[in-house]
Amino acid sequence: MSEQPLIRARGLVKRFGDFTAVDGIDLEVAPGEAFGFLGPNGAGKSSTMRMIGCVSMPTSGELRILGMDPARDGARIRGRLGVCPQLDNLDPDLSVRENLTTYARYFGMSRARARARAEELLDFVQLRDRAASRVEPLSGGMKRRLTIARAMVNDPDLVLLDEPTTGLDPQARHLLWERLFRLRQRGTTLVLTTHYMDEAEQLCDRLVVMDGGRIVAEGSPRSLIGTYCTPEVVELRFPDGVDPAGGLEGIGRVDPLPDRVLLYTGDGDAAVAEVHRRGLVPSSVLVRRSSLEDVFLKLTGRTLVD
Amino acid sequence: MVSPAVAVLERHLCLYRRLWRASAFSSFVLPVLFLVSFGVGVGRYVGEVGGVGYLAWIVPGVLASTAFQMAVGDSTYSVLGDFKWVRGFHAMRATPVGVRDMVVGGLLYALLRVESAVVVFLVVAGVFGALRSPWAVVTPVVAALLAVAVAAPVMGFSASIDHDSYFALLFRFVMIPSALFGGVFFPVDQLPQVVRPLAYVSPLWHGVELCRAATLGVAPPWPVWVHAGVLLVFAGAGGVWAVSAFGRRLRD
Numbered sequence: 001m002s003e004q005p006l007i008r009a010r011g012l013v014k015r016f017g018d019f020t021a022v023d024g025i026d027l028e029v030a031p032g033e034a035f036g037f038l039g040p041n042g043a044g045k046s047s048t049m050r051m052i053g054c055v056s057m058p059t060s061g062e063l064r065i066l067g068m069d070p071a072r073d074g075a076r077i078r079g080r081l082g083v084c085p086q087l088d089n090l091d092p093d094l095s096v097r098e099n100l101t102t103y104a105r106y107f108g109m110s111r112a113r114a115r116a117r118a119e120e121l122l123d124f125v126q127l128r129d130r131a132a133s134r135v136e137p138l139s140g141g142m143k144r145r146l147t148i149a150r151a152m153v154n155d156p157d158l159v160l161l162d163e164p165t166t167g168l169d170p171q172a173r174h175l176l177w178e179r180l181f182r183l184r185q186r187g188t189t190l191v192l193t194t195h196y197m198d199e200a201e202q203l204c205d206r207l208v209v210m211d212g213g214r215i216v217a218e219g220s221p222r223s224l225i226g227t228y229c230t231p232e233v234v235e236l237r238f239p240d241g242v243d244p245a246g247g248l249e250g251i252g253r254v255d256p257l258p259d260r261v262l263l264y265t266g267d268g269d270a271a272v273a274e275v276h277r278r279g280l281v282p283s284s285v286l287v288r289r290s291s292l293e294d295v296f297l298k299l300t301g302r303t304l305v306d
Numbered sequence: 307m308v309s310p311a312v313a314v315l316e317r318h319l320c321l322y323r324r325l326w327r328a329s330a331f332s333s334f335v336l337p338v339l340f341l342v343s344f345g346v347g348v349g350r351y352v353g354e355v356g357g358v359g360y361l362a363w364i365v366p367g368v369l370a371s372t373a374f375q376m377a378v379g380d381s382t383y384s385v386l387g388d389f390k391w392v393r394g395f396h397a398m399r400a401t402p403v404g405v406r407d408m409v410v411g412g413l414l415y416a417l418l419r420v421e422s423a424v425v426v427f428l429v430v431a432g433v434f435g436a437l438r439s440p441w442a443v444v445t446p447v448v449a450a451l452l453a454v455a456v457a458a459p460v461m462g463f464s465a466s467i468d469h470d471s472y473f474a475l476l477f478r479f480v481m482i483p484s485a486l487f488g489g490v491f492f493p494v495d496q497l498p499q500v501v502r503p504l505a506y507v508s509p510l511w512h513g514v515e516l517c518r519a520a521t522l523g524v525a526p527p528w529p530v531w532v533h534a535g536v537l538l539v540f541a542g543a544g545g546v547w548a549v550s551a552f553g554r555r556l557r558d
Contacts, residue, residue, distance in 0.1 A: 055556070056558075075402040075404060080402055085396065085397075087398065089396050089397040091394060092392065093321055102317045103397070103401070105312075107402060108310070108313070230368035262550075281468065
């Protein structure tokens, strides 16, 4: 059982009319993994997630979830998945607890089991003191936590989270990350989409970068940075009217942005020393470790996608 | 193990428990007020219709019309809302609940609501002495058939539209004419010959005539199986439409 991947896709394609949302991707997710889809808007992440969630049928290619075929065994597969959708679809007029119990019944759980499970999950997502209140007035972070609790109600083999922290404030995001990290530690398999690099770095063992419906890179966060980027990045700002680009040649890969210049280098401090030795005087200098964001921007470009 | 359709019904009931105050008046009190004002007030001027007092004559009409309106009411905004605003159907879609379960669960809920109102109404009508035949006991069955015959196609309609302004068309051109000319307040043969077919194609008229036949113990204008058959066709075709409209809406 543990040998079998929970998700296996070969040449997976999803078209909507003339538009190809997912353009032939291959992937495998093993039990216990935390797997991420990273990519700009419109990269095909959510379309892929909906196919994995068995609510959208592939146009072509092969897809197996928990070893089953979504076209034939959709309901059986969905019975073992937990889904946290991008758009909240909680019942705003029901209480927090009722949202959990009514949803549990969709999975055929007995009333007693549904109630007991709701109590466990209220503690897990720290909504115990709001259990009896209606959902509508809750904050965005509380609603997300409830949505995640609801996704856990059937004790799923695989949890799908589509942009779990989009739109949340930093405190709410960190609390959510911490809860998801706990799930990971318990061995729950997580598959998530995000366009936050820090989220991918925090939560994922392995991730793929998607762009234009294709997978453009795959690996652990560290290995992606190692492959597509240098260990350190120097951010330099220069006074108005100074164009230093030519003078930086040879220090590292130079990426001139409108407001600053990025230098990709193995050793940030050495690079800064070299800049000063060449007589260039930046108005500000920041040496940082390179992040997934640098990888992401290198792979998917800097053009704004809406 | 609970059937998914029953789980869907339970969600409706759970929501109803939160919001019942808003609808209790219109489903229980309003029909009775209607009965009193028309049956007793207007009835004094009308005298007898078809050999019985006006009150006894309109009781089955108001009963069927109440079932009709509740069935429409439970399958319009709540259905569109669960696609568009609350996205409750999308939440169900991610679980083992299938499209057919969503439709059946909604119909079961409409049935429960209609039946509870019908029972209250029948008790009140009985107190007024408006039930003239033991056949009155089958009126809840007729009301159930009528409710499904109306709720199923209206659910299909609600799942097919993208904006609630379409409901104004439904209310203006289907519901109100049905209620006015469906034989609730006066016999359809009072209408000009050319207009009568409008009543014949409305499930309400068939429901009204069956209910009237039951509470008064008289034969309906058409054979019982024809009236019942029309309602069954509405229910069956409406159910097929609703399931396919739900499926289309949730597929991508």
